[in-house]
Amino acid sequence: MFKKVVIFGVGLIGGSFALALRRAGQAAHIVGVGRSLQSLERARELGIIDAVATDAASAVQGADLILVAAPVAQTGPILASIAPHLEPQAIVTDAGSTKSDVVAAARMALGDRIVQFIPAHPIAGREKHGPEAALAELYEGKKVVITALPENDAADVEIVAAAWRACGAVIHRLSPQEHDAVFASVSHLPHVLAFALVDDIAAKPHAATLFQYAASGFRDFTRIAASSPEMWRDITLANRDALLTEVDAYLLQLQNIRAMIAAGDGPGIEKIYASAQHARQQWAAAIEAAERKAS
Ligand SMILES: NC(=O)C1=CN([C@@H]2O[C@H](COP(=O)(O)OP(=O)(O)OC[C@H]3O[C@@H](n4cnc5c(N)ncnc54)[C@H](O)[C@@H]3O)[C@@H](O)[C@H]2O)C=CC1
Numbered sequence: 001m002f003k004k005v006v007i008f009g010v011g012l013i014g015g016s017f018a019l020a021l022r023r024a025g026q027a028a029h030i031v032g033v034g035r036s037l038q039s040l041e042r043a044r045e046l047g048i049i050d051a052v053a054t055d056a057a058s059a060v061q062g063a064d065l066i067l068v069a070a071p072v073a074q075t076g077p078i079l080a081s082i083a084p085h086l087e088p089q090a091i092v093t094d095a096g097s098t099k100s101d102v103v104a105a106a107r108m109a110l111g112d113r114i115v116q117f118i119p120a121h122p123i124a125g126r127e128k129h130g131p132e133a134a135l136a137e138l139y140e141g142k143k144v145v146i147t148a149l150p151e152n153d154a155a156d157v158e159i160v161a162a163a164w165r166a167c168g169a170v171i172h173r174l175s176p177q178e179h180d181a182v183f184a185s186v187s188h189l190p191h192v193l194a195f196a197l198v199d200d201i202a203a204k205p206h207a208a209t210l211f212q213y214a215a216s217g218f219r220d221f222t223r224i225a226a227s228s229p230e231m232w233r234d235i236t237l238a239n240r241d242a243l244l245t246e247v248d249a250y251l252l253q254l255q256n257i258r259a260m261i262a263a264g265d266g267p268g269i270e271k272i273y274a275s276a277q278h279a280r281q282q283w284a285a286a287i288e289a290a291e292r293k294a295s
């Protein structure tokens with residue numbers, strides 16, 4: 001049981017962590033810190049946090065667990081604000097969607113206290129944001145990737161892992177670099193594609209007509225284009241190198257398919273579609289079975 005949990009950024013991810021940890025009986029007192037007082041007050045009304053802190057020093061005083069759950073470019077400034085006040089017993093973790101940049105920012109901000117920072121990323125979420133979107137069950141059966149650092153104490157890593165397990169999550173471990181390469185491919189690229197497609201259609205003179213006839217396939221493909229622009233701007237730039245590799249590979253595939261369309265190459269097109277269909281079916285069956293087993 002944590003005596004005092006502090007959440008920087010009480011939105012979908014930080015708010016859901018607070019709700020899940022409290023439901024599991026693992027947090028005696030939860031304090032929120034943020035950019036918008038109005039949003040923090042709303043989080044308190046919703047029972048997500050017990051108190052609002054207006055400065056970093058008082059927020060982290062006596063804290064045993066601190067979670068940074070703000071857009072990833074905020075990680076450095078937030079950690080710099082708490083570094084002078086960090087007590088030795090406090091464990092600091094984060095929920096950012098990228099890890100190499102977060103670790104670099106943490107090293108800069110925390111110096112020797114980097115031992116106290118355990119980077120992590122819950123692989124659960126949705127396109128809605130803010131405290132109203134928080135759900136106690138968001139992490140049930142979902143993965144949390146911990147990208148522990150060589151400096152970390154194994155016992156501290158286990159405390160963060162146990163907190164996420166209490167929220168219903170299953171722990172995986174990757175290096176920050178492995179993490180960023182994986183998520184560039186299966187999360188960051190799909191978000192870029194969805195934002196790009198919707199923006200492209202919205203900019204056409206007859207956009208209203210096009211949207212009027214868009215069906216459920218369009219809805220499924222573009223759901224994530226309703227996600228937070230600030231959060232995704234930060235992720236896109238933070239994971240620039242890995243993301244450019246994936247964008248280039250995708251452009252090649254699009255050019256390949258374009259050439260097949262122009263040439264009327266039905267068998268070539270069908271071969272790609274059949275391979276994708278098979279991979280998608282296998283993936284869905286495996287992920288659903290794993291989540292059923294975990295929850
Ligand atoms: N949305 C998703 O599905 C997932 C998001 N993440 C990561 O979790 C983090 C939070 O994302 P969400 O909860 O979705 O966003 P959100 O927009 O719901 O919440 C972020 C909160 O951070 C606050 N904030 C912004 N700057 C701040 C600062 N300097 N200090 C303190 N608070 C600040 C905002 O006011 C907002 O309340 C991001 O790093 C994101 O990459 C990770 C997994 C899934």
Ligand SMILES: O=C(O)C(=O)Cc1ccc(O)cc1
Nearest residue numbers: 097122123124125126127224
């Ligand atoms: O909306 C969705 O389905 C997502 O893909 C949620 C998501 C967003 C960012 C992450 O780092 C992890 C999960």
